[in-house]
Amino acid sequence: MVEFFAERFNYAVVIILMMTGLYVVFSSSNLVKKLVGLSVFQTSVFLLYISVGKVAGGRPPIVEPPHHGEGEAVTGAAAATAEAGHGAETEALVGAEPSHGAEAAHGADAAHGLAPTAPAPAPAGFGGDIPAPDHMTPDGVLDAVYSNPLPHVLILTAIVVGVATLAVGLALVVRIRETYGGIEEDELHQGDLGAERA
């Protein structure tokens, strides 16, 4: 039971943070503070998403080419050959399975499989003349554990869009201040009542 909650500790704290932001949005009568609460709520949602994408022992999803030193030494002709090899290998991955036969299919399976750490036996399709892509081991699997890049991309977009909507909200607050003379909710109500009476 303790372990169960220890494994989900992050999510629990992030939920409390989210609810704090929600409480500020609902409870405060000041419009700027309401937007601050919205911003806190939003940041907490980002934290939740990124928590889900974290892989224990993982690295940031920047796949560095491990054979960099070798790559420098390759001559132009050899590099061209390597490019051709890349093309052929991609074709095998995408699925020219009937023509390449069982070996290519096996290779595709190994590349698609999970377990970045578990080494698969090198299939014949990847042997010798066709080099594996830079970030993969010759076995066709990733050579390190990376965190999931997909939540990062989505949240990156969300941060920027969030700032854009915050800017519009703040501009509205400034206009409300110019029209009503205040940004507290009760002042706005009184302004509305005065406008109705007039």
Place this chain on the structure above:
Amino acid sequence: MTLDPLQILDVAFLAMLLVIAFAIVRLNNLFAVVMLTGVYSLVSAVWLLVLDAVDVSFTEAAVGAGVSTVLMLGAMLLTAREAKPVSASRRLGPLAVSIAAGAALFYALPDLPPYGAADTPANSYVGLEYLERTGTDTHIPNVVTAVLASYRGFDTFGETVVIFAAGLGVMLLLGLNGRKKKEDSK
């Protein structure tokens, strides 16, 4: 249970975020509240660094902690410096709603996968595919950049359209070239 230094950092940053969030609830000075929001963004940016999200981290530090704080400071200077304290009776309803929503989320908590698990549905299919293919497809080492600018380029284009629309909205709301004199100020 072994004490991983990253785990200690994780707990420390979460504790700091909680303290800052509660301070935001308690304070009524808008300047302090806005600055604490910037601090909240900055601490969460560092926490994102612990979670391997380097790109998100520096975007949050630049945009969340920088641009948002400047925008909120500007709006605060144009409007008010102090927020009125909320009466105790007006706090009850929001408190009940927040606790109810939080309870619902806690009820859903056991369905979430354990933190850091690699074999969850979220971490298994598309993300892994991107990691494997980016090197051959785009030759960009940073997978996040590759997905953002290449695989999901149209989505990012849509995002810039949203930002353009927001900028246009702000300009229309605040007036394009200087403020027009208000009628009631004469």
